[in-house]
Amino acid sequence: xxxxxxxxxxxxxxxxxxxFLECVQDMDHENxxxxxxxxxxxxxxxxxxxxxxxxxxxxxxxxxxxxxEKKERFSLILESASTNQTSMYLCASTRSQPRSVLEKLFxxxxxxLSVL
Amino acid sequence: xxxxxxxxPGMFVQEKxxxxxxxxxxxxxxxxxxxxxxxxxxxxxxxxxxxxxYDQQNATEGRYSLNFQKARKSANxxxxxxxxxxxxxxxxxxxxxxxxxxxxxxxxxxxLQVFP
Numbered sequence: 023x024x025x026x027x028x029x030x031x032x033x034x035x036x037x038x039x040x041x042f043l044e045c046v047q048d049m050d051h052e053n054x055x056x057x058x059x060x061x062x063x064x065x066x067x068x069x070x071x072x073x074x075x076x077x078x079x080x081x082x083x084x085x086x087x088x089x090x091e092k093k094e095r096f097s098l099i100l101e102s103a104s105t106n107q108t109s110m111y112l113c114a115s116t117r118s119q120p121r122s123v124l125e126k127l128f129x130x131x132x133x134x135l136s137v138l
Numbered sequence: 139x140x141x142x143x144x145x146x147p148g149m150f151v152q153e154k155x156x157x158x159x160x161x162x163x164x165x166x167x168x169x170x171x172x173x174x175x176x177x178x179x180x181x182x183x184x185x186x187x188x189x190x191x192y193d194q195q196n197a198t199e200g201r202y203s204l205n206f207q208k209a210r211k212s213a214n215x216x217x218x219x220x221x222x223x224x225x226x227x228x229x230x231x232x233x234x235x236x237x238x239x240x241x242x243x244x245x246x247x248x249x250l251q252v253f254p
Binding site: 112 | 171175185229
C-alpha cells in the first residue's frame, strides 16, 4: 500500500513564524498535492507538483509556497504564519502515468496547525 | 459556480439502516471521474468508491454503492446496513479529464452520525 507520511499530526506556531510542513510518499508517485481543510469549506487545493522542482498554484496559494527538491518529498511553507492559516493540512499523492480520471489520491493523516 | 455540491452538512441514521449522501457536480468535460472519501475523527482520508463518466453501471464496493445519474449530474453515495463505525465526514470529489490536470476538486462534506 502507498504510504504518505506527514511529519507532524499537531503543530502550534506563533504569528509571524516561518512554518514548514513536510510530506513524504514511498510509491514513486509523480504528482503531489497540498490541501487545506476547514469546516464548511471542504478541502481546497493550495499547491501541487507534477515533478521535481515543478509547482503549480492551486485555488488558494496566497500566503504559501512549496518546495519539491526530491520526487518523494513535497514541503509546504508558510513564510509568515497568520492566525487565518490555522487549519488542517492534508498532503496527497498520485501517479500520473498511465493517465486516468479514475486515478485515486492517497492522503497523509493530516497536520492540524494552530497559529496563535 | 461550485463544481461539487454537497447540500447535507449533517445526516443521522440508525444502525443497520441504509443512508444516501447527496452529491451533485458541474462540468462540461465529457471525461471525468467521481470519488467518495471517508474521513473518521482520526483525520485520515479513506478512499471508498469511484465512478467514471463513461461507466454504464453504478459502481459498488461492499456496502457502498454510487448512484450515478449522469443527466442529473448527481453521484450519490449509498451506504447499506449502516454500522457505528460509519460515523465520519464524507467527501465527494471530481477529477476532470480534458485539461491534463490530475487534481481532485472536493465538496464541503457531509457529517454522518450512526446511532444504535
